[in-house]
Amino acid sequence: MGQSIVVNEKPSSNPGVVRFETNRALTGMGHEHYHEGDEIWGERPPDELARRILARGGVAAVHVNANVVTVDLQKGHGPDGIKAIVENLYRFYPDAPEGEAAAEAPAEVGEPA
Numbered sequence: 001m002g003q004s005i006v007v008n009e010k011p012s013s014n015p016g017v018v019r020f021e022t023n024r025a026l027t028g029m030g031h032e033h034y035h036e037g038d039e040i041w042g043e044r045p046p047d048e049l050a051r052r053i054l055a056r057g058g059v060a061a062v063h064v065n066a067n068v069v070t071v072d073l074q075k076g077h078g079p080d081g082i083k084a085i086v087e088n089l090y091r092f093y094p095d096a097p098e099g100e101a102a103a104e105a106p107a108e109v110g111e112p113a
Contacts, residue, residue: 031065
């Protein structure tokens with residue numbers, strides 16, 4: 001359910017910084033900054049996205065402005081998996097890795113568990 005966001009990952013001229021450009025605006029014209037260790041109170045899309053990216057680990061900071069998400073990685077960490085986090089922001093049920101979906105699906109009524 002929900003719709004994926006189209007995301008283009010672009011390297012930055014600064015080492016350890018990666019940009020993700022989306023096909024929809026996540027903020028108005030304002031800039032939103034989030035840092036590792038900050039408690040994020042809001043419930044807006046940029047707040048939830050920052051929570052998810054920071055929870056992944058290996059991220060020092062997240063900056064969101066309109067349709068661009070800039071991620072400052074911690075030293076020695078790469079951007080693996082961050083693009084999928086952005087793509088699935090509006091998905092209610094993100095795609096499960098192969099094999100997991102069947103294992104987690106509830107049994108049909110009348111089937112042995």
